[in-house]
Amino acid sequence: MSSVPPDIAPNSSAESEMAECSRNEAYDFNRYALIVYVGTPIAIAGVICNWILFRLFTKSKSTKSPALYLLLLAILDLLMDLLYIPFFTVDALAIYHKNEFLYHIWHDYAMFVFGLSRLVQFASTYIILCATMERFIVVAEINTLNFLISSTGRFVTIGITFVGVAILRLPAFFEYYITYRPDCPLYENYDYTPLLAGWEHYQMFNFYVMTVLHIFVPFALLLMLNISIVVVTKRKLTGIGWAVTTFIDMPKVSEMIRKESINSNKRRRDELRYATWTMVSIATTYLCCSSLSLFIGILENVWPENELLFMEDGSSTKFYTLSSDAVSILVAVNSLLRIFVYMLCSPNFRKQLVKEYPCLRCIACGADSDEKAKKIKEEKKLFIGYQNLIMGARVDML
Numbered sequence: 001m002s003s004v005p006p007d008i009a010p011n012s013s014a015e016s017e018m019a020e021c022s023r024n025e026a027y028d029f030n031r032y033a034l035i036v037y038v039g040t041p042i043a044i045a046g047v048i049c050n051w052i053l054f055r056l057f058t059k060s061k062s063t064k065s066p067a068l069y070l071l072l073l074a075i076l077d078l079l080m081d082l083l084y085i086p087f088f089t090v091d092a093l094a095i096y097h098k099n100e101f102l103y104h105i106w107h108d109y110a111m112f113v114f115g116l117s118r119l120v121q122f123a124s125t126y127i128i129l130c131a132t133m134e135r136f137i138v139v140a141e142i143n144t145l146n147f148l149i150s151s152t153g154r155f156v157t158i159g160i161t162f163v164g165v166a167i168l169r170l171p172a173f174f175e176y177y178i179t180y181r182p183d184c185p186l187y188e189n190y191d192y193t194p195l196l197a198g199w200e201h202y203q204m205f206n207f208y209v210m211t212v213l214h215i216f217v218p219f220a221l222l223l224m225l226n227i228s229i230v231v232v233t234k235r236k237l238t239g240i241g242w243a244v245t246t247f248i249d250m251p252k253v254s255e256m257i258r259k260e261s262i263n264s265n266k267r268r269r270d271e272l273r274y275a276t277w278t279m280v281s282i283a284t285t286y287l288c289c290s291s292l293s294l295f296i297g298i299l300e301n302v303w304p305e306n307e308l309l310f311m312e313d314g315s316s317t318k319f320y321t322l323s324s325d326a327v328s329i330l331v332a333v334n335s336l337l338r339i340f341v342y343m344l345c346s347p348n349f350r351k352q353l354v355k356e357y358p359c360l361r362c363i364a365c366g367a368d369s370d371e372k373a374k375k376i377k378e379e380k381k382l383f384i385g386y387q388n389l390i391m392g393a394r395v396d397m398l
Contacts, residue, residue, distance in 0.1 A: 021184035022191050027096040031322060035092040039084065039329040046081035046336040050074045053339055056349075056356060064151050069131035070342075072158065073282075076124040077335030080117065084332055087113045088325070100186065107178050107190050115173030118210070121331060123165045125218050125286070130157055132225045132283050139232045168209050171196050175206075211297045219294055222283045229280060277345040285341065289334035293327045296320075 053074035057067060086109065094102035134154075137145045147153040175197040181189045196202040299306050309320045316324075342349045 021181060021188040025316065025321060027092055031325060032092050032096045034322060034325055034329070035088050039325070039332060040089045042329060042336055043081045043084040043089075043332045046332050047078060049336055049339040050078040050081060052353075052357065053342070054078060056352060059356070060352070066131075066134060066149070066154070068154055068158070069127055069134070073124065073127050073131070073338065076120050076127065077338060079120045080124065080335055081332055083113055083117045083120065084328065087117060088328060095187065098187070103187065107180075111173065111176060111178060115169075115175075118172040119165060119169040122169045122214055123162060124335075125214060126161050126165065127158075128282060128286055129218050129221060130161060132222055132229070136225050136229050136232075139229055139236065168213070171202065171205070175202075207301055211301055215290065215294050215297050219287060219290060222287055226280050226283050226287075278341060281341040281345055282338065285334055285337045289330040292323065292330060296323055296327060 054071070057071040057074060060067065086106075090102055090106050091110075093099060094106055134149050136142075137149055148157060174195050176192045177195050179191045179193055181191060183189075197206075299309055303309075307317075309317060311317055343353065
């Protein structure tokens with residue numbers, strides 16, 4: 001979640017003894033509707049879909065396959081969607097409806113949820129990057145990095161990633177501390193006192209971690225890796241097609257061996273294609289959903305006093321407030337789209353999904369409509385387990 005605690009500004013209309021009282025970001029109907037009527041249903045749907053993914057991946061022994069990244073991604077996405085409701089929805093309900101109980105409860109856990117959301121989102125970004133790098137190593141056949149695509153290498157990579165994320169994002173829990181002021185009016189009686197956020201060196205650190213490492217670096221790397229994967233995969237598939245054609249044209253090969261070769265090479269092409277489609281689609285949805293965050297991050301750090309962000313009195317503009325809320329909703333949208341990416345890119349995942357959840361048959365059948373023209377019975381034996389199909393296709397099998 002990219003949102004920060006509500007902006008605090010002095011209440012200029014208050015009396016002198018109330019000068020230190022704070023006010024929360026206002027909730028008009030547009031902002032309230034965006035968070036409650038748009039963001040909250042998306043977050044709830046994301047919780048359900050990522051729970052389904054979690055169940056499927058845990059039952060498929062994915063801890064020993066490349067789909068380990070997908071399992072971790074499902075867990076992190078589930079956490080992100082769960083955190084959206086107490087952090088954004090409860091705050092909107094409390095302030096818009098003037099609910100005193102929710103208002104006090106929200107301030108009891110706000111900083112913990114804020115820090116945890118930053119940590120989880122940071123980890124999710126780099127898990128996507130690790131999975132994309134593994135796909136690139138496999139597709140490009142970089143043998144010197146084979147250790148990274150082994151079971152041990154994955155655990156080492158994930159361990160280093162999580163340790164780095166914890167070290168870099170742990171300070172987010174201590175950016176502010178919340179103090180209660182009983183002498184101030186209701187809904188103005190909580191102050192966000194800067195702790196680390198008031199330290200100039202931490203502001204520099206937060207810029208390079210949150211903006212550069214969290215947004216700019218992953219965005220650039222994923223864009224380059226995606227383009228490279230698509231280009232290399234296209235060459236590989238073209239090479240396989242040429243090999244099959246050459247083999248078929250050999251006049252002395254028996255009909256049985258020829259059919260076996262066609263089926264075998266088709267399976268390998270499908271493995272490579274489906275695995276690549278999946279990772280490219282995951283990275284692409286991340287890039288699309290992060291574009292607004294990238295734009296806001298540039299404005300915040302390159303033109304911090306831009307009239308698009310702040311008004312003359314120092315308060316946030318409506319555009320800035322709604323854009324910040326939209327960024328958090330796009331995070332939930334990104335996590336919700338994962339299950340649809342898997343369904344569209346992997347026929348075997350669709351079969352596994354229908355087998356585990358028969359009630360989703362209509363969705364899977366819709367995604368499978370392009371496959372009906374094929375002979376399903378003949379291809380059934382050629383598909384490997386969906387966890388390997390999604391990420392584990394090896395070019396060295398060709």
